[in-house]
Amino acid sequence: MKRLQWWMRIVGGFYVLLGLGFVPFINEARLPFMIPAFAATPDTVEFKALIDWMFTFGLDLLVTGGVLVYAARDPLRHSILVQLLIALEVVRGVLDDIYYVSRGYAPAGVYVGFVAVHLIIIVTGVVLLRQATAEARRLETA
Numbered sequence: 003m004k005r006l007q008w009w010m011r012i013v014g015g016f017y018v019l020l021g022l023g024f025v026p027f028i029n030e031a032r033l034p035f036m037i038p039a040f041a042a043t044p045d046t047v048e049f050k051a052l053i054d055w056m057f058t059f060g061l062d063l064l065v066t067g068g069v070l071v072y073a074a075r076d077p078l079r080h081s082i083l084v085q086l087l088i089a090l091e092v093v094r095g096v097l098d099d100i101y102y103v104s105r106g107y108a109p110a111g112v113y114v115g116f117v118a119v120h121l122i123i124i125v126t127g128v129v130l131l132r133q134a135t136a137e138a139r140r141l142e143t144a
Contacts, residue, residue: 003077006134010074010084013123017067024060026053037107066090078138081131088127095120 023029030044030053042048070087073080099113099120 003134003137006077006084006130007074009126009130010070010077010080013087013127014067014070014072014074017063017070019067021060021062021064021067024056024063026057029053029056029060039107078134081135084127084131088124088131091120091124091127095123
């Protein structure tokens, strides 16, 4: 169970750091590297709207990460949060990155690293949740 607890803390902390990266003044500086073909300049409504949408996404990451860190105090009681995070990593992570590549927002090579991170979070989350659940069952029957 301790391993799942640490997974929740590490992934939660990672989400918090990612969320902070979407604070507008930080994100404005890195946008040209994230979406190289984006032609709008910082003074346009298109640029500002994208920054604001990404800020909202960053707030989602901050909240999710903070709740995950808090929930790590009792990981099995909050296992549904782990399941939710795994589902989000599949849909909002891997599938979303594949979609972005198919739309031509960035070269596929840019997203290979992102997909790898999503898959690591997914696989380790599933394995550790199963291990913690099995451990809890063993303790109940003992």
